[in-house]
Amino acid sequence: MSVTVRITQRPERTLRVQAYIPEVIRGLSVTTRQMLRNLFGGKDITTIQYPEVKRRYPERYRGLHRLMHRDDGQVRCVACMCCSTACPANCIHIVAAEHDDNGIEKYPATFVIDELRCIVCGFCVEACPCDAIRMDSGVHVQPFLDRDTAFFDKGELLSRGTASIATQGGTFKGSSHSHH
Amino acid sequence: MPTLTINGKQVTVPAGTPIIRAAAQVGVNIPHFCYHPTLSTPGNCRMCLVEASDARGLAASCYHKCTEGAVVNTETARVKAARQAVLEFILVNHPVDCPICDQAGECKLQDYYMTHDHKPSRVTTAKNSKSKAKPIGPHVVFDGERCILCTRCIRFCDEITGTSELTTEQRGDHTEITTFPGRELDNAYSMCVTDLCPVGALTTRDFRFKTRVWLLSSTDSLCTGCSRGCNIHMEHHEGEVKRYRPRLNPEVNEYWMCDEGRLSYQHHNLGRTTAIRLRDQREVQWPRAARQTAEALTAAVAKANGQVAMLTSPQLSCESLLAAREFASTVLGNATVYVGGNPSGGNDAFLITSDKNPNRAGVVQVFGPAILANTAYKLLEEMEQGRVQALYLMRGELPFDTAGRARFAAALSRVALVVYQGPHGLDLEERAHIFLPSATHAEQDGTYVNETGYAQAAYAAVPAMGQALADWDVLSRIARAAEMPLSFDSFDALHATLAATIAAE
Ligand code: SF4
Ligand code: SF4
Ligand code: SF4
Ligand code: SF4
Ligand code: FES
Numbered sequence: 001m002s003v004t005v006r007i008t009q010r011p012e013r014t015l016r017v018q019a020y021i022p023e024v025i026r027g028l029s030v031t032t033r034q035m036l037r038n039l040f041g042g043k044d045i046t047t048i049q050y051p052e053v054k055r056r057y058p059e060r061y062r063g064l065h066r067l068m069h070r071d072d073g074q075v076r077c078v079a080c081m082c083c084s085t086a087c088p089a090n091c092i093h094i095v096a097a098e099h100d101d102n103g104i105e106k107y108p109a110t111f112v113i114d115e116l117r118c119i120v121c122g123f124c125v126e127a128c129p130c131d132a133i134r135m136d137s138g139v140h141v142q143p144f145l146d147r148d149t150a151f152f153d154k155g156e157l158l159s160r161g162t163a164s165i166a167t168q169g170g171t172f173k174g175s176s177h178s179h180h
Numbered sequence: 181m182p183t184l185t186i187n188g189k190q191v192t193v194p195a196g197t198p199i200i201r202a203a204a205q206v207g208v209n210i211p212h213f214c215y216h217p218t219l220s221t222p223g224n225c226r227m228c229l230v231e232a233s234d235a236r237g238l239a240a241s242c243y244h245k246c247t248e249g250a251v252v253n254t255e256t257a258r259v260k261a262a263r264q265a266v267l268e269f270i271l272v273n274h275p276v277d278c279p280i281c282d283q284a285g286e287c288k289l290q291d292y293y294m295t296h297d298h299k300p301s302r303v304t305t306a307k308n309s310k311s312k313a314k315p316i317g318p319h320v321v322f323d324g325e326r327c328i329l330c331t332r333c334i335r336f337c338d339e340i341t342g343t344s345e346l347t348t349e350q351r352g353d354h355t356e357i358t359t360f361p362g363r364e365l366d367n368a369y370s371m372c373v374t375d376l377c378p379v380g381a382l383t384t385r386d387f388r389f390k391t392r393v394w395l396l397s398s399t400d401s402l403c404t405g406c407s408r409g410c411n412i413h414m415e416h417h418e419g420e421v422k423r424y425r426p427r428l429n430p431e432v433n434e435y436w437m438c439d440e441g442r443l444s445y446q447h448h449n450l451g452r453t454t455a456i457r458l459r460d461q462r463e464v465q466w467p468r469a470a471r472q473t474a475e476a477l478t479a480a481v482a483k484a485n486g487q488v489a490m491l492t493s494p495q496l497s498c499e500s501l502l503a504a505r506e507f508a509s510t511v512l513g514n515a516t517v518y519v520g521g522n523p524s525g526g527n528d529a530f531l532i533t534s535d536k537n538p539n540r541a542g543v544v545q546v547f548g549p550a551i552l553a554n555t556a557y558k559l560l561e562e563m564e565q566g567r568v569q570a571l572y573l574m575r576g577e578l579p580f581d582t583a584g585r586a587r588f589a590a591a592l593s594r595v596a597l598v599v600y601q602g603p604h605g606l607d608l609e610e611r612a613h614i615f616l617p618s619a620t621h622a623e624q625d626g627t628y629v630n631e632t633g634y635a636q637a638a639y640a641a642v643p644a645m646g647q648a649l650a651d652w653d654v655l656s657r658i659a660r661a662a663e664m665p666l667s668f669d670s671f672d673a674l675h676a677t678l679a680a681t682i683a684a685e
Contacts, residue, residue, distance in 0.1 A: 080278075080279035080284075080392075085392065096389040098313075129278075129279050
């Protein structure tokens, strides 16, 4: 891989810049122009009326975690702990347990994410072999008034979940065979 | 003594050596599933194929013997293609359960797939279903789909334990490992099959879903279940011991350990008493505990007219015992030393010994053989006759049955001062006037001498729980507070003294 180096010059500090007043006036005129445009400009406004109006997040925006569902609504997560291993903030806490259904075997008896510690890197989502954890909820992390409310448990994470489009084994629904 | 060339390196080995052993001698690792140095060689997995000049086709290096002048190559294109084919074949019906498989992270199939195959599956048909999560004995759970039919488990039960619980049923790709009708895999070493099983087909019920193996740290240690002193990997995570696994020592336990010993890791976590108690004061810190214990002991020893006793234990390391010896003669004013420890139990002709204590030989080395006459029973009689005024108890294991323990506990009330130091309160804690929590052997370094006289080291793996301290540290703090400091101030100094003492005596 070759590296391109571009050399940029600092802008020269001319007498006009050093005289200070003309530059201040120039700055204020930009602000004033913007203000007038916001007041009378109709549709051409930069400011959004948040929270009534929201900007569309990019498709891969990492929002609050959610846990996905199996077809019957149970948690997809199998407590493999790949996410908690990958998590650089060490903020995913899973206790695995034996499932009554031998076809499932292992499931998370508890699954807690400390959203205050989370650095929103998305490694957990990348690590998950089961499409069980996602950050595509589109909900961005709210401020917490109290630390305890920042611990999201399994129920809370599942409440944002939906059925996955993946089937057991990792292929998309509708494809004719499994890959393994 | 044939001399042969393996990957360009010459090696001379005794006649009859299989290529896989000779290769290991020159640092060439040949992947294998079914071969194990202590078991017979069925050559059924074909993972170990190599090119040998004296073989037609590829040779299975686990049973192909070395011959004079043979030229062996383990990394040719032909060998690599064969390995890849073997793995692809094994994976045809493999469930690839890795996310829920306890073996993941220490699975040979995973490892070999990554190093020798690494191709997507070409199989488009459904896989065979077999038994899932089926307990086949009190300690072992079986998954038929993950089994690669290497038969190591069967051979272990046939050739090592001689109990022959396991066999195969069905044929071809429907073959499944099973116990003989009406039998369970319940021999005293049954969990060794989970170490032998190269995949996650046999796993322990105890460790099941506890944690992931890649999170574990491992410390070289010993099992303290009996006087064999099996070498172990003590495996722990976040300061908690999670499991024991046997560690190879050809002189002591080879690759094995017994189930009871393997499960004895639980005593590090369960039944612990980890807070200091001075009579009815709790939430005491060590400086005050040491001072008050020293004061109480000094006063009691002054009044006791020589009727002072110390109970040591073959559960303790040689270092702890040596510290106890010095403590008994200084702080306790030449106290009479007795020996406690667990009662003896069953033994067998393989590993399990009847002495359920790891360091009786160490007790003899530190205190001399005469000490063994000072049994806990003798101490009990002395106590009952009111001839013990002050007693320092190290560890609460006693060679008594339940009735005997109750008698001992009752006799403690006749002693004016009982100081009890141990990792577990057991049923004696509330009978003692002072309780001082100490570390288990997972939490402190120590040397233990096994029944055959091997002195073996166990290293501290996890931090001591609660207020517990290493045994030498507890004694040393009290001695300092009593202004009779012991002759060492660190474990290393104590260890050096031990080496010198044993060499001199
Ligand atoms: S986004 Fe990153 S920090 Fe947050 S839980 Fe996932 S892995 Fe951990
Ligand atoms: S990686 Fe996925 S399946 Fe595994 S524990 Fe995390 S969420 Fe569950
Ligand atoms: S045996 Fe190995 S490859 Fe098979 S599921 Fe378990 S970890 Fe994965
Ligand atoms: S259960 Fe394990 S050890 Fe036994 S044959 Fe199957 S893979 Fe081999
Ligand atoms: S190790 Fe040689 S055939 Fe299995």
